[in-house]
Amino acid sequence: MRRRSVMVAELRSADVDSSGPARAEELVVLKAVEQRVLWLSTAIIDHANRVRPNPTGLKVGGHQASSASMTSIMTALWFHSLTAEDRVSVKPHASPVLHAINYLLGELDESYLTTLRAFGGLQSYPSRSKDPDPVDYSTGSVGIGATAPLWGALARRYVEGRFGGAGTGRQYSLLGDAELDEGAIWEAIQDPMVPGLGEAVWIVDLNRQSLDRVIPGIAADKLHGMFAAAGWQVLTLKYGHLLEELFTRSGGGALRARIDTMGNPEYQRLLRCSAGQLRERLPGNGSTAQSIAELIASLDDASLLAALRNLGGHDIGALMDAYDAVDDTRPTVIFAYTIKGYGLPTEGHPQNHSSLLTADQMTALADRLGLNLGHPWTRFADGSAEAALCTKAAKRLRRPGYTLQQAPTVPTDLSRAAPTGTGNTQQALGRVLLDLTRRAPEAASRIVTVSPDVSSSTNLGGWLNKVGVWSPTERPNWFADDAETILHWREQPTGQHVELGIAETNLVGVLGELGATWSRWGQPLLPIGVVYDPFVNRALEPWSFGIYAGGQSILVGTPSGVTLAPEGGAHQSITTPSLGIEQPGCVTYEPAFAIDTEWCLLTALGNLGKTDGSSAYLRLSTRPVDQTLAAVPTDPAARERRRRHVTAGAYRLRQHEKPVVTIAAMGALVPEALAAADRLAALGQAADVVCVTSPDLLFRALQARRGLSDDPTWILDQVFPLDRATPLVTVLDGHPHTLAFLSTIQNVPVSTLGVTKFGQSGAIEDVYRYHNIDTDSIVTTALDLID
Incomplete structure (x- = not known):
């Protein structure tokens, strides 16, 4: 245990004098630093709104009151308690406080203090990837930034246990009380992995206000009970000395x-x-x-x-005592009672959330604090006790540099013979992972899979049996001697699969942090999260935020679409095929065949864990498909050409000398497209068939052709050459708008087929017919275009 542990429900601050003169002197200096932090954070927002030229007249915004309620909490934390190995997630609206502290620590140049919410300046909310000063966790998405340190703690333990170099340290979350309304909070604290994360410390800014009002009943006792029931230590700081x-x-x-x-x-x-x-x-x-x-x-x-x-949340001594009393054997939550706008003229006002101090109020505040509004960025004088404290804290918090380990080389092709018989893309996922353990063990050692209680139903069983389940400590497998047990649940620190409870938000939270280890400790991981595709939308926002924060991972959605016909509308996914087009920092793939899945997955793995890396989303299916339909070339050069096309977004699966129509199909609908082409040929109407594997990459190529990006464009010339332009039918198991843009590549007429309404249970043939994505519908649509 790094610090002393006490089992208490409430901490009270003793009188300053009772702790002796040294303590009293320290508190005086900390109070002076707190007042300077209050001033700087207030002035940063004031300058952005009142001083900086604003020709558009659009409100810049900022949160002076929300920042003021956090100044004591953050001053005591940074200037007394934090170590270099600790990490802190700062509530979104307190970002100016973080920048003020970093300025006093010498981690932020003065020139940035005038740039809050300006282009290229300090971000509205703490951003690990965009702010110029140290930010441990990106926040801004309420509930997501608060829970991120839990998954950061898990990722740190994983890296430290397998590779070393991640050290120890607490993971702090500074959050507002209204943030506890978010379901992501409670999904996280109840996950079975969390009670063992003793380095997690949450500090709740209990100012009892939300954006628009004073909250009538904050139900603090209820919150205490909920955290305690989840196995957390609960400390309360209600009153000061x-x-x-x-x-x-x-x-x-x-x-x-x-x-x-x-x-x-x-x-x-x-x-x-x-x-x-x-x-x-x-x-x-x-x-x-x-x-x-x-x-x-x-x-x-x-x-x-x-x-x-x-109140306790503004009593520096009480805060210091609370931080020293954290029990590092279990997660801790500290409820710190505060006043929104503490120390400002707006303190306690129910509408102070986004209110801004006037020029007169700023002048009065400067006079009260002994500062000059005309020179707002004054540092502490050299030789002062406050300057010495800032220097001492900066030295204590300075983190050693790390050497970024090169991400392992991932093969682009496992050189296995093209599959025959029937199979599906979901099965290919598990097989590729197992093949990597034999053919590329170094790369396989960096893979870590995550699932919310669906590992066996998504074909990860073989991989899991091979690599084991990750656990901080080894646990007995009570079914090891059960002959009927197929899935061997070996939990040990060397395991490479993380099994969470059924909460997609937690899954992608872990993915984001596992995908950020390369930038935190220089240790790249290759994280793959598997979730039922119908629930990807539930996980999309926190996954997107993880990508924004620098996490690189692969999200696999499977099974997908209405192709899982017997499940009906409750388990369909319609909009997910277009997500990769719309999600920055991510490439989407929807392969039709097992070999396509292998190539896409290997490419996605090869893009993880590096400064110019990228996340990926794979949409897979459980539909059995005749693998010979892929017509994989046997010639090595031709095979490599096919692989390059697959991983670039599309390839020609059927090509006639004089086609009159082109069918572009994706994923599970490729067999219907091929069958439709055969029937059209029998009618004397030759149809080319294009298998789309990534609408995302095709769209990027199209944008690049228009001069809007620097992505490669060669795939368009090879798959959609202008001299083979024909009317186009697009079809997929998802919303038809996903592929509608393909017509603009050659500027041809187009008809788009897909799923636009809730599904029905039934056989695939019946369901496809219901959605007009069956072979008959493709043939009819093509004939209409030809005519």
């Missing part, structure tokens, strides 16, 4: 009960009162009103106003 001292006086118990039981809106309203008004309102109308009135009568106005605001 001023209030705690008042509570010990005559009438103090009544005052505590009065504040404890009053509703959030009433408390917030009291923050807006003058001292005179507070003396009238705070005692209330109950039987204890007289004793409370007598107690506060002993205080001068300044002390009374300060005491009401003295």
Whole structure:
């Protein structure tokens, strides 16, 4: 255990003087740093909105109040508790506080302080990939940034256990109380993997406000119980030392009960009162009103106003004690009561979320803090105790550099004979992974698969039996001697498969962090997540955010479409084929045959774990398909040419001397396209057939041809040459708009077939007919175009 552990439900700050002069001096210096952080974060937002020229008049925005409620929490954390191995996810609206701290630590040049939300400047929310200063986790997507350190802890343990170099360290999440409304939060804390992650520490900024209002009942006790039931240590910082001292006086118990039981809106309203008004309102109308009135009568106005605001989340000493009391054997959540807008004229106002201080208010704040609004970026004077503290913290937090290990070489072709008989693309996934363990063991050693309780049903069983299940500690396999057990569940630190509970958000959260290890510790992994394709949309937003944050991974959606006919509309996926076109940092593939799957998967693996890498999405099917339809060339050069076409986005599967129509098909619908071409030929109408493996790459090539990108364009010339332009029929098991753009390559008439309505249970033939993607529909559509 790195720090001392205590089992407590609530921490209270002791009086400053009781800790001795050294502690008191440290607190004075930290308080001065906190005030400078408050000023800088407020001024960063002020400059962006009030000072920087804004010819469009469009609101720039920023969150001065949300930043102010975090200044104490973050000051105590960075300037007292953090180590170089710790990582912190900062709540989105507190990004100016992070930049202010990095500025004081010498990690951000002054020139950037005027660039909040400007092009190329400081981002609206912390961005690991776009901000110029150190950011551990990208946030901004509520709930996703908060949970990321849990998966970061898992990824760190995986890397440290297999390769070393990831060290130790806590993983902090700083989040607002309203963020606890997000389902992703509760999916994460309940996952079976999480209770063992003792390095995870969440600090909840409990300011009891959301964007538009004071939250009437924050139900803190309920939240405490939910975290405790999930196995977390729960620490509460409700009151600071001023209030705690008042509570010990005559009438103090009544005052505590009065504040404890009053509703959030009433408390917030009291923050807006003058001292005179507070003396009238705070005692209330109950039987204890007289004793409370007598107690506060002993205080001068300044002390009374300060005491009401003295919550635990703004008491530096209480925060330091809480950080030192974290139990590193289990996750910890610290509920820190705060005031939104603390220290600003807008503090406690129910509409202060996006309000901005006026010029007069900024001037008054500068005067109160002894600063100059005309020179807002003043650092602490050399030789001062505050400057010395900043220097000491910067030295403590300086991380050693790392050498980026080169990602393993992944073969582009396993050189196996083209499959014969029937098979499906989902089966090919598991077979390729097993083949890699034999033919490219170094690359296979870097692969880690993740699934939400669907490993066996998505054909990962053989791979799992080979490499084992990852667990921080070895666990007994109680079914090892059961002869009827086919899936061998060996849980051990050397395993390469991570099995999570049934929550797609958690799956892609882990994928994002496993895919970022190359940039965190220089150790590239090749993560593959497998999920039922109908649920990819549920996972898309957090997966996208992981890509934005620098994570590189492969997401496999299988089985897919209405081709899983007996499952009906509940398990269909319509929009997923176009996701890769719409998702930055990702290439999408939908192979039709096993050999296509192999080539696409190997290419995707080869693009992971590097500075210019890319994520990938593979949409696979369980439909048995005659593999000889792929007509894979036996000549080595011709085979390689086919492979290059497959991994570039498309290849010609049938080619006639004088075609009158072209059928472009994708995935499970290729057999119908070929059957339709045969029937059209029998009618004297020659049809070319193009097998599309990546609409994403074809679209990029088309954009490049128009001068909008620098992607290669050669695939268009070879698969869709202008001298073979004919009317075009597109067909896929998904929304037809996915392939509609293909007609613009040759500027030809087009009819698009696909799925546009909810599915029905039934045989494939019936379901395809229902959606007009069967062979008859393709033939009819082609004849209409020819005529």
